[in-house]
Amino acid sequence: xxxxxxxxxxxxxxxxxxxxxxxxxxxxxxxxxxxxxxxxxxxxxxxxxxxxxxxxxxxxxxxxxxxxxxxxxxxxxxxxxxxxxxxxxxxxxxxxxxxxxxxxxxxxxxxxxxxxxxxxxxxxxxxxxxxxxxxxxxxxxxxxxxxxxxxxxxxxxxxxxxxxxxxxxxxxxxxxxxxxxxxxxxxxxxxxxxxxxxxxxxxxxxxxxxxxxxxxxxxxxxxxxxxxxxxxxxxxxxxxxxxxxxxxxxxxxxxxxxxxxxxxxxxxxxxxxxxxxxxxxxxxxxxxxxxxxxxxxxxxxxxxxxxxxxxxxxxxxxxxxxxxxxxxxxxxxxxxxxxxxxxxxxxxxxxxxxxxxxxxxxxxxxxxxxxxxxxxxxxxxxxxxxxxxxxxxxxxxxxxxxxxxxxxxxxxxxxxxxxxxxxxxx
Numbered sequence: 001x002x003x004x005x006x007x008x009x010x011x012x013x014x015x016x017x018x019x020x021x022x023x024x025x026x027x028x029x030x031x032x033x034x035x036x037x038x039x040x041x042x043x044x045x046x047x048x049x050x051x052x053x054x055x056x057x058x059x060x061x062x063x064x065x066x067x068x069x070x071x072x073x074x075x076x077x078x079x080x081x082x083x084x085x086x087x088x089x090x091x092x093x094x095x096x097x098x099x100x101x102x103x104x105x106x107x108x109x110x111x112x113x114x115x116x117x118x119x120x121x122x123x124x125x126x127x128x129x130x131x132x133x134x135x136x137x138x139x140x141x142x143x144x145x146x147x148x149x150x151x152x153x154x155x156x157x158x159x160x161x162x163x164x165x166x167x168x169x170x171x172x173x174x175x176x177x178x179x180x181x182x183x184x185x186x187x188x189x190x191x192x193x194x195x196x197x198x199x200x201x202x203x204x205x206x207x208x209x210x211x212x213x214x215x216x217x218x219x220x221x222x223x224x225x226x227x228x229x230x231x232x233x234x235x236x237x238x239x240x241x242x243x244x245x246x247x248x249x250x251x252x253x254x255x256x257x258x259x260x261x262x263x264x265x266x267x268x269x270x271x272x273x274x275x276x277x278x279x280x281x282x283x284x285x286x287x288x289x290x291x292x293x294x295x296x297x298x299x300x301x302x303x304x305x306x307x308x309x310x311x312x313x314x315x316x317x318x319x320x321x322x323x324x325x326x327x328x329x330x331x332x333x334x335x336x337x338x339x340x341x342x343x344x345x346x347x348x349x350x351x352x353x354x355x356x357x358x359x360x361x362x363x364x365x366x367x368x369x370x371x372x373x374x375x376x377x378x379x380x381x382x383x384x385x386x387x388x389x390x391x392x393x394x395x396x397x398x399x400x401x402x403x404x405x406x407x408x409x410x411x412x413x414x415x416x417x418x419x420x421x422x423x424x425x426x
Contacts, residue, residue, distance in 0.1 A: 001028075001215040002258040004425065005243045006326075008223030009262035009316040011270040012241075013296070013303060015328035015411055016263045017041030020057040020219050022419050028214035030058030030093075031067040031206060033249030034239040035221030036104060036134065037078045038127040040296065044414045047089050054079050056219050059086055059093035065209070066093045067202045070100035071239065071249020072221075073134040074146060075109075076191040083194070097195065098202040099147030105159070106187075107166040107179045108133040114174035124235050125272020135238040137162070146199055149192045159184055203251040210256055218246040224262070224316040232359055235274025243320040259425065261408075262322040264313055266330045266395075269303040271296050275362035278306035278342045292332045307340040307369065310402045315355035317405050324425065325403060327396065328411040330388075331381075331418075336374040339395065342367040343402065372398070381418045385410070388420075 006023070008014040021043040024030050037053035044050075045060040052059070054074060056066040068074065074097070083095070108130030115133075116126045126132060137143040142162055148155045160181060167178040209216055222241040225231045230242055239245060243260045247253065267288060270276045285305040288294065294303040316322070333339055345352040345365040356362055375391040382388060388396075388410075400407045410420040 007220035012223035024058035039221035062092035
């Protein structure tokens with residue numbers, strides 16, 4: 001049928017989980033291609049409400065294959081807990097893990113937290129879950145992959161070799177406690193027992209589904225503005241969260257992708273450190289945060305709040321090659337007297353209509369806003385575009401015109417049914 005990549009267009013937390021869960025009703029396969037348990041994709045369905053950190057959001061539909069691709073990094077303890085939660089609640093999707101996905105080891109977590117603590121006032125806002133150090137080991141060719149669980153003796157040798165070096169760093173650089181070999185070895189049998197049945201050559205599975213012309217969704221994590229290459233470096237994640245990451249993170253060719261969809265909130269949020277041009281404080285920020293429940297699904301940290309940044313969004317449409325846009329949380333803007341959209345920046349007296357990725361410039365620009373009338377009529381849980389009030393429609397139309405990409409889907413609440421499909425996706 002088609003292959004659709006779905007990415008977050010902002011700094012993450014855009015509501016990708018809900019959208020992927022909704023679209024997965026008709027999908028044969030959903031594949032996660034990057035990141036680790038620093039992501040939190042919340043879905044709400046007939047089985048309950050779940051914050052998924054590693055398993056793709058198609059797991060709530062019967063007959064859907066869910067792949068965790070080679071571009072991800074996996075904390076085996078976290079994945080085991082998530083799989084047990086899925087089993088306990090009888091979520092029906094089938095799950096496979098790429099044998100080439102790298103594992104987050106206990107020393108990665110320890111190193112991540114020690115390094116972030118050492119940065120002091122220059123901390124980048126990492127979740128402290130070992131994501132960065134795991135990707136570092138992958139790139140330096142010292143990584144340990146999920147497939148290594150097939151040979152425990154060889155795995156233990158790899159761990160011992162790595163641990164000697166990691167403990168030297170912990171002891172001599174960060175002056176903190178070392179990780180014991182025994183602590184890790186005691187976990188291995190449980191990892192093997194609980195995960196082995198899911199480990200597979202996922203490239204074969206996805207290639208077969210492509211050949212059979214199945215409907216496939218490729219699930220991004222975090223957001224495009226956190227991409228390691230194209231985001232607000234160094235305040236970024238450790239992987240390629242843009243649409244191009246789906247190719248390398250799953251082992252498929254560029255020509256196979258039929259459509260790229262970007263998910264954006266009707267406002268903007270960010271977690272952790274880093275520049276945020278449209279950040280707001282005070283009454284409006286608190287109102288949005290409380291109504292929308294803007295607290296991290298992974299960390300629980302309160303998210304920073306800002307108005308919709310159309311300059312950053314336009315940049316995101318370009319680096320992802322977006323064909324289609326999803327606007328989520330439109331209902332959160334109900335009952336605001338005025339709503340703002342940033343359409344340009346000002347830097348040292350000069351107007352900028354592009355997104356500068358230099359953090360020094362981004363930290364010192366001023367947003368130039370276009371102000372819109374708000375609306376009092378509720379959009380919550382609406383499932384048809386015709387039911388939306390005219391003022392809210394004008395807001396959607398303006399965003400569509402600025403971004404020059406059709407807004408095909410609008411989310412008006414957390415449930416599956418609170419979704420408006422304006423245009424056929426395929």
